[in-house]
Amino acid sequence: MSQRPDPDQPPASGTGARRPPDPSRRNARSRAAILGASLQLVGEVGYARLTIEAIAARAGVGKQTIYRWWPSKAAVLLDAFTENGGEPGAEPAIPDTGDLAADLRAVLRATADEFSDPAFEAPYRALAIAGAQDADLSREFDARLAGGGIEVYITRLRAARDAGQLREDVDLRLAAEMLTGPFFQRWLARRGPLDHDFTDALVDTVLAGLRPRG
């Protein structure tokens, strides 16, 4: 519990320090090692058995280094997942080619492919589990998901509605939840395969209920 001269926060990037040993650079290396170790380990042992001790051992740092920077294993994973390329296919927005069905089919197919990749799936599952237990973490996870959150669906659906492709009175948030909720449930509760047949049928059936009436 002794006070240490290290800064409370690791540097976001190198900021012009010259002389070795450079504590900023050392901290950046430690931080990257910790984040990488957390992603590896959660894929190996799952979230329930993931410990700060194991992350520290894998990263080659003391566990106090981790506790100085993060309050919990969930917080480590959140940074690791959102900063370390944990979302390879995510885009800040759903493309708008003018063909809503094609655009939604493409994004949900890409999402299904992502969730079939254990390197992506394991930390995402861990964060979903952590979020289910911690409302604050859940909100932060949603806020930091570039393209993974529900807002990108709402934005794309709004454009389609404004173009007359959906009913004027469509509930955009509900429609977005109808696209993401069945996928989320099938994935998290392992209710069936996350394949393109599923995502295509989901898009088509949801849109069938949102088209302008005859």
Next chain:
Amino acid sequence: MSQRPDPDQPPASGTGARRPPDPSRRNARSRAAILGASLQLVGEVGYARLTIEAIAARAGVGKQTIYRWWPSKAAVLLDAFTENGGEPGAEPAIPDTGDLAADLRAVLRATADEFSDPAFEAPYRALAIAGAQDADLSREFDARLAGGGIEVYITRLRAARDAGQLREDVDLRLAAEMLTGPFFQRWLARRGPLDHDFTDALVDTVLAGLRPRG
């Protein structure tokens, strides 16, 4: 770790033993106390902080008694939830009045009411979290949910399809997932209120996509 003469399994009910002290009855009392304590505690501290030790202390038993009967806290909760009235409103089937929309609205309104009750919500959330981490537990949870699983929706939708109220080519499983998935996601990820406006709109929008085409 000493061998004890107690049976491995607690009795399901009293089976005619006469003389006090009756080990069957004592076991049944302990079992009920453990199940009740697990439901109380998960509501108080959440799943992550729930421990076998705390359940044992609250139930007034030794923790070895719990470990003799259950392999994990999740297994205790599963029995507690499915045997101890954890599903007050659940029915083995969705009523069939002939009006599919009315029947689905009623069952989803009742489900929303259940999930607004912390005594129901906390153990259900714990089991959803445990199931997300353990595929076997997830399957067992689904299998033991009288009325909570997806099959009751499929059965009701099939009857409507056979009555000509839905398209002949409707994907019944997908339709059931469209009714339950958005609810599950909104609840587990705390994405919005689980009120009757939400469930009614969900039913109506899903069914709009499943009706026979003009």
